[in-house]
Amino acid sequence: MAKQISDLKLGILGGGQLGRMLIQEAINYNLTTLVLDPDTDAPCKHLANYFECGSITDFDTVYNFGKKADIITIEIEKVNIEALEQLEKEGKQVFPQSRVIRLIQDKGVQKQFFKENNIPTAPFQLVNTREEMRHSRFAFPYILKQRRDGYDGKGVMKINHAADIEQAFDAPCLIEEMIDFEKEIAVIVARNANGDMKTFPMVEMEFNAEANLVEFLISPSTYPEALQNKAEVIAKNIASSLNITGLLAVEMFVTRNGELLVNELAPRPHNSGHQTIEGNYVSQFDQHLRAIFNLPLGDTRSISNAVMINLLGEKNHNGVAKYQGLEKTMAIDGVYIHLYGKKYTKPFRKMGHVTVVDQNRESAVQKANYIKNTLKVIS
């Protein structure tokens, strides 16, 4: 018999909560997991078969780590691409492929890719310096995004008028037209090496304005089927154009006139898919494993309405994390706690999530609101 998933070693770059939840699924397939992360207390530390504390952006560290695995994947985009390219050259399987990660690492290149492939997206301009910003044709206010290394709301700012430019990032950036959107939505698509593709049902996101982080996620969306289908087609088009192997999360805006505009991509399990663990027949983590091991993709249908609440560190709390209101939360039916194994909390740090599953959508949203006000990560 050929080598199968239970014989293989999966190397994961990054040992945070995404890696942790990926390992929770990998256990079911007897998969051997290796994790590289710079944090000695990374959430994956005790779960991986092998944990290495080291830089995921350093060529030698990533290359030597990758040599130990059969298949290499990521849980964060900011990794050393050159090492992954070298590993691919030497015959290792890297999924998503290094060229996909390279493209997505740079929001400027990502936007150009959208343009070249007729993917609807907000009008944009690439700028390298504040000087170039000053000469931009874009009307205020606009959104300024650093091309590299932005995540969890970092590397993004709103430029209201010319004076703001003096405080703007002085690095290669992307100017983007402010979109008057009604809602942010996401579709996660999986594609295996055979080219089979499946999308998860479209979900709706609600943001915490202060932290610029997803606070609530509601699945499935109640937008008209036509719009949902359109979003799924866009996601599949991007996955095909990229020729990606693995998961691809596609975040989009629904504009006030019902148009869809692609905002950003993530070539991996994503915050907008956490509710799939309990809310859908297959979870995004299981699906990612199926995709990268070229196995049949699972059934993405929703089992029930699901609302996901990100559990963010409370403001003004820094230190060893405590979970206030845990018992009250657990007393509610259909509630699933996911703590990420992070010892220390800080304001807006992603410490865990909670998913509420309920046959009745209103009731799911009500429970989620109650939990949002009840469960607090303090120090």
Add this chain to the structure above:
Amino acid sequence: MAKQISDLKLGILGGGQLGRMLIQEAINYNLTTLVLDPDTDAPCKHLANYFECGSITDFDTVYNFGKKADIITIEIEKVNIEALEQLEKEGKQVFPQSRVIRLIQDKGVQKQFFKENNIPTAPFQLVNTREEMRHSRFAFPYILKQRRDGYDGKGVMKINHAADIEQAFDAPCLIEEMIDFEKEIAVIVARNANGDMKTFPMVEMEFNAEANLVEFLISPSTYPEALQNKAEVIAKNIASSLNITGLLAVEMFVTRNGELLVNELAPRPHNSGHQTIEGNYVSQFDQHLRAIFNLPLGDTRSISNAVMINLLGEKNHNGVAKYQGLEKTMAIDGVYIHLYGKKYTKPFRKMGHVTVVDQNRESAVQKANYIKNTLKVIS
């Protein structure tokens, strides 16, 4: 704030598949897990925060291990009770309590407990020697069970006539009247320290006659509600009478005239509850944690029809395990693979399980039959 689940250390005696699935849930609560198991390759080895290779029946080993934990639980009954008693005396929480494990370890004492508490069970007689068997008033054929250390079909035999006694166990045994049963069923009940109790819906088991092991498990049962309620009441009565903290699996026979007779107890997560992971709102593993940490018990309702197939090592195969038919199995919608991380297979060894979830019961059973014939553990 008082110490909470995420601050505590759970010691688990036994590091097999039940411990493994318990840890998969414990991850979600940031629970620190410590495992003691004599097998250097135990399924829990790489998942526990701390793994100790040692005997779970040796006083010193269990006692010293237990001292490192805040709460101690078991995944197998054959453990050193005296060490657990000593740990309880010194203030450690042991759930299920040592006296419950002691009672259940001995099938003779278990049967006497049923009798004393008016729990319906098959007529029985305790015998210490073959000589006593020869003088038993029980008519042939009858069932002979060793009072101690039987598991997975071991320690049980059918005595068809007097001549069989010469080959019988020569140890303290239990003679039990042969029950002409229609079906074996099980109810799992959870009880926390507050005395809150919840039962999972009754499930039906189908046995592999050759191995005397559960092959199929169907949830929920389609027996009349009255019978199901009766089974749940019996399970709750036993849990209350035992004053147990934790899970209790109650296996029963449904006789041809619709009577319920309790067969055996297991004070822990149990094979008859594996389908709860995907088939019910709360899983038996989550529920066990909730019970032993005195947290609110979860919603035990079924989400869907679920059929669980035990994945047993094929006959005539001994050696490093291979999973034939895995891809074909994964191509079916609503199928969940759970491999137990055991490197070596042998005939009838429990190597994993598969759960099929389907809104249509017939379809779930059909898929399960297909999987039973498709997915094989070979060497």
